[in-house]
Amino acid sequence: MTNAQRPLLKRLFIETHGCQMNVYDSERMRDVLAPLGYAPVGAPDDADLIILNTCHIRERATEKVYSELGRLRDLKARRAEAGVKTTVVVAGCVAQAEGEEIMRRAPVVDLVVGPQAYHKLPELIARVARATGERVAADFTPDEKFDALPAPKAEGVTAFLSVQEGCDKFCTFCVVPYTRGAEYSRPLEKVLAEARALAAQGVRELTLLGQNVNAWHGATGEGEATFADLLRALAKVEGIARLRYTTSHPVEMSDDLVALHGEEGKLMPFLHLPVQSGSSRILKAMNRKHTAEDYVAVIARLRAARPDIALSTDFIVGFPGETEKDFEATLALVREVGFASAYSFKYSRRPGTPAAAMQGQVDDEVASDRLARLHALLGEQQRAFNAAQISRTLPVLVAGKGRMPGQMHGRSPYLQSVHFDGAPDLVGRTIDVRISGSTQNSLAGALVSAERVSA
Numbered sequence: 001m002t003n004a005q006r007p008l009l010k011r012l013f014i015e016t017h018g019c020q021m022n023v024y025d026s027e028r029m030r031d032v033l034a035p036l037g038y039a040p041v042g043a044p045d046d047a048d049l050i051i052l053n054t055c056h057i058r059e060r061a062t063e064k065v066y067s068e069l070g071r072l073r074d075l076k077a078r079r080a081e082a083g084v085k086t087t088v089v090v091a092g093c094v095a096q097a098e099g100e101e102i103m104r105r106a107p108v109v110d111l112v113v114g115p116q117a118y119h120k121l122p123e124l125i126a127r128v129a130r131a132t133g134e135r136v137a138a139d140f141t142p143d144e145k146f147d148a149l150p151a152p153k154a155e156g157v158t159a160f161l162s163v164q165e166g167c168d169k170f171c172t173f174c175v176v177p178y179t180r181g182a183e184y185s186r187p188l189e190k191v192l193a194e195a196r197a198l199a200a201q202g203v204r205e206l207t208l209l210g211q212n213v214n215a216w217h218g219a220t221g222e223g224e225a226t227f228a229d230l231l232r233a234l235a236k237v238e239g240i241a242r243l244r245y246t247t248s249h250p251v252e253m254s255d256d257l258v259a260l261h262g263e264e265g266k267l268m269p270f271l272h273l274p275v276q277s278g279s280s281r282i283l284k285a286m287n288r289k290h291t292a293e294d295y296v297a298v299i300a301r302l303r304a305a306r307p308d309i310a311l312s313t314d315f316i317v318g319f320p321g322e323t324e325k326d327f328e329a330t331l332a333l334v335r336e337v338g339f340a341s342a343y344s345f346k347y348s349r350r351p352g353t354p355a356a357a358m359q360g361q362v363d364d365e366v367a368s369d370r371l372a373r374l375h376a377l378l379g380e381q382q383r384a385f386n387a388a389q390i391s392r393t394l395p396v397l398v399a400g401k402g403r404m405p406g407q408m409h410g411r412s413p414y415l416q417s418v419h420f421d422g423a424p425d426l427v428g429r430t431i432d433v434r435i436s437g438s439t440q441n442s443l444a445g446a447l448v449s450a451e452r453v454s455a
């Protein structure tokens, strides 16, 4: 391309809400728009193209999109007065679920694009620029999307790698099976090629992503491949020192996957495994396909395989029909399992999901009160888990500079953020850090010895 043909530099601002899949997708959108001359900027104010990558999982998240669009309407009007055009795009799960509604409610929006059509963004944006053509992108199958998007560019020692999308579980509270569609696994060879490309760029830790990541399945030359087979293959990729995966479903914790936690040292001893409730009655109404006892049994199997495994989970409080007794069963499960960290949410009624039409919707005040009690217990456990690391020596993968001058930071095997004094050339290495302090969210410590630094 000659200079005369090279497009002028345009500014792109992407605001990402929701899950790590969206963080991943935002990076892909940035990559796919770069050849059109779009360079990312840190704020919307002087951006020519603004993309809201949205999350539909709770009602509050959807409402946030509309209030954000209100602010963008003013921004767009101000820029228009100054003679510059702003293009506003809504992407992500709200786009998928409410495309027509967004165009109706928020005329500021130029284009709505669902998660399966990001590879078409350049074309769609070009069409908007000419103010012609369709405004809502059609659906594509996920493999078309993955194949058409450029390979990810690594920006550090840790990276996400999307291996699976969609969900066939149909929990009665959840929009994901409707917005992200059916479960789809990327082929083994493509995942491996992407992992090799990331490792070659300096990535040392991979987190495999999927709405139901442990439902991944594929094929090898010899036959069927399980998710454990995929992890085993990735552990052999040169340069990859650590593997993680998120988010898992308890019913997909197969024996070979559990066993792998005890066999594969690169698989980190920390697992996010959502349980949602400690009441089997509520779990049934949620269509979770497991009881509270099943969940506790999975944890016991994991701990038998890998005694130091730390756990994280998700809870929903105030699901329709939840009584005080059901909620107490949730608190009891928390006490029984013991979590290193957890997310807890108030049930949010999502139109179109079966739970939205259920009897016994819980009073907001009751749900808020339960959420506060659950938060308090989970916060206590998280602080205790972090404090228990004091005086231990942990292998820390160094990710970059810390907040203070001379300070570096990295992650422990349990995904805790660790700060210590050290030199920037440690980035990308796994070093021993002796932990001396803790808060609810991070650890502080000191480098044990430069000699014990491993590659």
Ligand code: 5AD
Pocket (backbone or CB within 6 Å): 057, 058, 173, 174, 175, 274, 276, 314, 315, 316, 345, 346, 347, 348, 349, 350
């Ligand atoms: N209301 C509240 N929380 C929800 N989640 C999913 N759908 C809802 C809903 N309708 C939570 C679940 C899930 C996490 C990603 O979001 O806990 O595991």
Ligand code: SF4
Pocket (backbone or CB within 6 Å): 167, 168, 169, 170, 171, 174, 175, 176, 177, 211, 212, 249
């Ligand atoms: Fe939603 Fe349930 Fe699927 Fe998770 S497993 S994405 S909560 S339907």
